Amino acid sequence: MEEQLNERLKLAFTVYKSTVWEISTDIQYWQSFLKWAIKEYQEKSNYPDLLFEAGFCVYDVDYSTQSGLLKSHNKTFTIYKSELEDHRQDFINWVMNFSIIKAYNAVELFFLEAIKILFFPDNQNSENSKRNIDKLQKGIKEYLLENNCTYDTKNNRHIIEFLKANSSSFSMFLLKPIRVDLETNWSYFFELFSILRNIISHQRMIVNMDALNEIKSKSKDIFDRHFELVEDSNGFMSLHPKESVFLGFLFLINEFSLNTVKNIARQPNLDFLDMR
Numbered sequence: 266m267e268e269q270l271n272e273r274l275k276l277a278f279t280v281y282k283s284t285v286w287e288i289s290t291d292i293q294y295w296q297s298f299l300k301w302a303i304k305e306y307q308e309k310s311n312y313p314d315l316l317f318e319a320g321f322c323v324y325d326v327d328y329s330t331q332s333g334l335l336k337s338h339n340k341t342f343t344i345y346k347s348e349l350e351d352h353r354q355d356f357i358n359w360v361m362n363f364s365i366i367k368a369y370n371a372v373e374l375f376f377l378e379a380i381k382i383l384f385f386p387d388n389q390n391s392e393n394s395k396r397n398i399d400k401l402q403k404g405i406k407e408y409l410l411e412n413n414c415t416y417d418t419k420n421n422r423h424i425i426e427f428l429k430a431n432s433s434s435f436s437m438f439l440l441k442p443i444r445v446d447l448e449t450n451w452s453y454f455f456e457l458f459s460i461l462r463n464i465i466s467h468q469r470m471i472v473n474m475d476a477l478n479e480i481k482s483k484s485k486d487i488f489d490r491h492f493e494l495v496e497d498s499n500g501f502m503s504l505h506p507k508e509s510v511f512l513g514f515l516f517l518i519n520e521f522s523l524n525t526v527k528n529i530a531r532q533p534n535l536d537f538l539d540m541r
Contacts, residue, residue: 409426490513
């Protein structure tokens with residue numbers, strides 16, 4: 266029975282790994298390739314200065330006829346040879362920010378699949394449809410209510426509460442500082458991870474004062490190590506991962522995810538996931 270559970274957990278891990286590994290390898294490749302390609306291009310004196318130009322267009326549709334004229338804004342977007350490094354940084358920043366959303370979704374599905382395997386043996390439909398996930402989420406909430414556990418669903422806190430209720434070792438793990446030179450523990454790390462996901466998904470990567478205060482109250486050291494705020498053209502403070510150390514943040518996500526599943530599966534180490 267334990268062997269069957271481990272095989273199913275290993276499969277869930279394979280799905281998770283394929284996503285987060287792709288994120289890190291893509292970032293590493295495009296960081297190195299774009300730097301090389303830009304250097305090569307800028308060293309060619311016979312290459313044109315203007316590489317790209319695009320406009321913003323939309324059809325002005327008449328509601329009664331559904332016909333319309335194509336209208337365009339008078340400003341265009343251009344990329345010149347001398348600006349390539351700036352645009353490379355903007356592109357990589359965009360990729361790193363959106364990789365947080367992709368990683369968060371992978372973590373969430375990994376945890377839900379592990380919960381289904383370990384704690385809901387009667388809910389073994391392998392299809393991750395919305396209906397099946399909703400059914401699992403309902404079971405998690407009902408368990409918490411039946412066991413007098415308070416919870417809220419913001420930032421997936423109910424999932425964390427469910428795991429704590431079913432694993433004393435996971436509860437202890439959450440309270441441990443991530444590193445000896447940091448104050449942030451794993452519980453606050455997940456909170457930071459969730460806050461960043463919300464900022465990127467729902468706030469156009471703009472960090473308002475409320476979000477910044479929440480970040481500083483929980484994980485200031487981790488945030489300062491891996492991110493910075495840069496004022497954009499509209500005067501808003503925009504989230505910018507630090508390119509040189511961002512992969513370290515992804516590493517912490519993997520460390521949190523795998524050790525969480527290890528603890529709730531009551532495993533002594535990560536060998537059961539073929540991490541040897």
